[in-house]
Amino acid sequence: MVFSSITFIYYFLPIVIFCYFIVPKKFKNFILLLCSLFFYFFGEKEYIVILLLSCLINFFSAIIIDKFPKCRKIFLILAISFNLILLGYFKYTNFLIDNINKVFNSNISLLNIVLPLGISFFTFQTLSYVIDVYNNKVKADYNFINFTCYVALFPQLVAGPIVRYSDISSELRDRKVTIDTFSSGVKRFIIGLTKKVIIANSIGEMINILNILDNPSVLSYVIVAIGFTYQIYFDFSGYSDMAIGLGRMFGFHFPENFNYPFISKNVTDFWRRWHISLSSFFKDYIYIPLGGNKKNNIITIRNILIVWLLTGLWHGATWNFVLWGLFFGIILIIEKYLLKKFLNKHVIFSYIYTFIIILISFVIFNTENISDTIKFLSRMFALSNIPFINDVTMYYFKSYFVLLLISIISATPLIKLIYNKCQKVNHFIFDVLETIVLFGLLIINTAYLIDSSFNPFLYFRF
Amino acid sequence: MKNKIITVIFIGYIFAIFILNIVIKDIDISYSERRYLTKLSKITITNIFNGTIFDNFEDYATDQFVFRDNFRKLKVYTIFKVFNEKDYNNLYIDDKYIYKIEYPLNINSINNFTNKINFLYEKYLDGMNVFYSIIPDKNYYVDNNYLKIDYNKLFHIVINSMDKNISYIDITDCLDISDFYYTDAHWRQERLADVVDKISANMNFNITNNYQISSYKPFYGSYYGQILINSSIDEIKYLTNNYIEKATVYDYSSDLVKVYETEMLGSVDSYDVFLGGATPLIEIYNNGASTNKELVIFRDSFASSLAPLLIDGYKKITLIDLRYLDSDLLNEYISFSNQDILFLYNTTIINNSNVLKINVN
Incomplete structure (x- = not known):
């Protein structure tokens, strides 16, 4: 689903606004998360699992980095590696194969890989999050719904801006919507x-x-x-x-x-x-x-x-x-x-x-x-x-x-x-x-x- | 205060449209766009997980949007009046007439067209009385700053490349812009007397130009629904006489029996009143004929309105539309012997001749 569509403006948005503003404060992030996952699923059926997996791994990596000082470096490296491998596999594998074929005159078949929507954006967001947690710039989020809501938040999920956790961490916990x-x-x-x-x-x-x-x-x-x-x-x-x-x-x-x-x-x-x-x-x-x-x-x-x-x-x-x-x-x-x-x-x-x-x-x-x-x-x-x-x-x-x-x-x-x-x-x-x-x-x-x-x-x- | 108003209007507006879209009954056909509108598919686990339900919903939401035609009209107004663009999807309005830009000149297509006709002549028509004529599209008759093909070049190439045994009938001077509908690509049947005279004189058959006129209004031509803001609406007139009324029609692909299918008036395309619209092969039998001559017309949709006016010159007229019938199958439906043959195509077909199913190899 794209913002500039009838489906988004006249179906999705009214439903989200309605659900968001009638539920109590403590459920608002959950509603936003559900709507965001539906938003992603609408355009990218297969890869919603990748999105959730990325959330899960980065969420726990940050907690381990935060909780266990002895393991923090190794889990930072693991988290960064996971994010880069994820991005690298989906985005650069065929480019690599194509160039190997050209240089070595080989005939390796290209893989049937479809780039998951928004992967370049949400991978950078999760990367910045674990690095910032490691550098003590932000505190690790211990609430999975809040964290996944941050990563999957539909307004910025598929084409940015690349929102850092520090930009909205306080708003994830407590925010106010005024008329203004x-x-x-x-x-x-x-x-x-x-x-x-x-x-x-x-x-x-x-x-x-x-x-x-x-x-x-x-x-x-x-x-x-x-x-x-x-x-x-x-x-x-x-x-x-x-x-x-x-x-x-x-x-x-x-x-x-x-x-x-x-x-x-x-x-x-x-x-x-x-x-x-x-x-x-x-x-x-x-x-x-x-x-x-x-x-x-x-x-x-x-x-x-x-x-x-x-x-x-x-x-x-x-x-x-x-x-x-x-x-x-x-x-x-x-x-x-x-x-x-x-x-x-x-x-x-x-x-x-x-x-x-x-x-x-x-x-x-x-x-x-x-x-x-x-x-x-x-x-x-x-x-x-x-x-x-x-x-x-x-x-x-x-x-x-x-x-x-x-x-x-x-x-x-x-x-x-x-x-x-x-x-x-x-x-x-x-x-x-x-x-x-x-x-x-x-x-x-x-x-x-x-x-x-x-x-x-x-x-x-x- | 302003922020309150903006918030209230925005929420009120999107919710009102949301509810209206749900409450208002879906429409089957858009007459202005001449197409069936998308309906909502049944939701199943399969179409959710293969995504087809979401694609279907996107189309459905757009097609069934409330006041759809008014919104479309607003877009065309914005494009012409705000952005001052010269055309909209290649359509423009000049002095009440809607024109479709045909550009650029496709030399390959023109050569391909003549090759195809020459091939048909050699394969089926050698030695017969064969004629061709070219119907200029509306742009030929208007002098303005819009893009148009070089018609002189098109005619020159066709005339020079066509087999010399195929005689050319020049009808360009029998028409002017008033002989075409305001909102449609086609010519008006009631204005074709000069064309009929020219063709009959060249092909040597007699016509009695004595008709009663019936009419239907409003006729929204094919361009009308695409541009929507044209104020002129057409009237469709169709001519009858004893020959036409007594004629019977055999359509290989439908059960059409009349020259004028009046049930089509007011349908998606009222121009289909003429011989029921697009169809591969039609035979018209003149039941009051005083001649045994037969005519075969290789044609496009322009001939649907012309052919009825030629009925009293022939015992039988066969209309073949090679956009829908492969030329390799011709022998299965027609035996060429001593019929008169007329190739009658408009310039748009000649400039896009890949639509003709004639395999020259």
Whole structure:
């Protein structure tokens, strides 16, 4: 089940809200857990066992780490190994076999493995939990329902944000839902739904059309590159907004995952604003334990490359994702040692440079293999023999111009600035307008979902 | 206060829709979309664990959503009026007419089309009186900035590649946009006099253009339900005379006996009034014929409304739709001897000729 579906909004959510708010406080986590397991089961019948097994093993590992000081290291290693083997088996086995076959010219059959929904997210959550318990950053949870509720909580189960136990541990035990938190959750959910359904899906449809043009042009490649960059942003940040909004409706405060990444002045800044929960995970659990930037430059460069290799691999088991990660790693190293001062001095250039780097990175991200990447980039930068512009590209450019413009504007803080200004001018009128717009958007989103044949979540494949 | 209102409206709204969706009776058919809507499957242990019940529920929830058509209409409005997109699922409205974009020109398909026709000619029709005509789609008759195929190129390729023993009848100048329905791809039967005259003159048969007109309104064409916001609604008119009324029809795949299946008026597709709609093989017998000539039309759906107007020129007309009948089976149903042959296809079929079941190998 996805948030942006009729089933979720008009069947699942009313039932969950009803059950959650009529039961006494002590049963609320149990209700959320049951609903979350049904939510997972709805989309992933077979692997609910894997999810529960992961909860069980990490739950007891943390307790042993907490209770028995002599065994804590061995159980930390066991828990980390279990999580990495789980992720490795489902996500990387076929990638490994495929590469062994290529290198050794062997013919080992690929395994029939389907990636369990959300495994990359819930594995990282359980990893962070046992490591934090080991480091005495959080106390082990002795209540299995509370712990499983944390791991399986449906708002963040399948596509993040990667919520750490420390983020919501106190709310798992005691939380309060007020009218203010619930309504702020509703607002956030509707905004996320709009980003996903009206903007990201529409851009996706445009890209699908342009990708199969018989006579593409440089402009059509540029539009696809820009379009995909915005599609993945609105898709993923929309999902994060919905997750954060749903969390608030039930009294949880999840960490922010995006902060207007396209206004970044450099790539380092971009990664402080894009998929924040993932980059902070890698920083806290890989980069800093490896020594971060506290040792010599060689070690720092090695650490950066390791983190970005893993970031690439986390996104998917293909060489293009490895390349994507390393691309960012190299750019970040160049920025750190060579470009930092120059970019700080030349602000306009820095914005253009950052956006072009982001565009290139998402071309790598969105293409199947390296030769496709090279082909796409050469066409996008007018290095191949295709026309710069043609009638069919112009037709679709004009047709989707408003959508692209709205996307570009909505990805900046401009709307938020206007919102804040308007609130100061006339509070009452603005409140009425805001409510009308909000529910207007919910109804339009519903219209889009009812008449929709295109509704993928790009980050579900990770 | 605002937060209270937002909370109350949100909860009230999703619960109201939830209850309405449960209480309101499910609908069998969406006439605007021309399809059966998904019904809820019976819940069993098997379909829970293989997941089919959940897939079924997703489809069911979307299909049976209350006020579904109004929501669909709202989406189309948003796309055209807010996002200013030029088309919706390749459909657009221009001066009350709904058009479907046919683009790009598929040269392979056009060559494939002529190869297929030439193959049929050589295999079955060599030495017979064979003609072909191309029906332009609506886009041919409108001058605007929407994408359209290069029609000149299409006609040029077909005419140059077709076997020279197959004579071309150019009907492009017999039509204009007013000869088509506002909301449907097809031409209007009551406006085909010029086409009939042109074909009869070329193929050398006589027609009495003397008809009584019957009509049915509203006719919602196939595009209407897809775009929903067009204000123009069509009227379907069908022409009768003594020949047509006395004619009997034999449909190999149904028990159709009449030229006009009036029961189809008001059905999912009222255009099916003409010979009952899409079917592989139909024979029309002119019971008052003063000639022994027979005509075979290889055709698409446009011919359903044209064929009745040709009845008085022939004793028997056979309509073959090779989208539904494999050409390898033709000998089992028809013996080609001295019939007149007409290939009558619209440009959309020619540009997507893989739909024709003609195996040239």
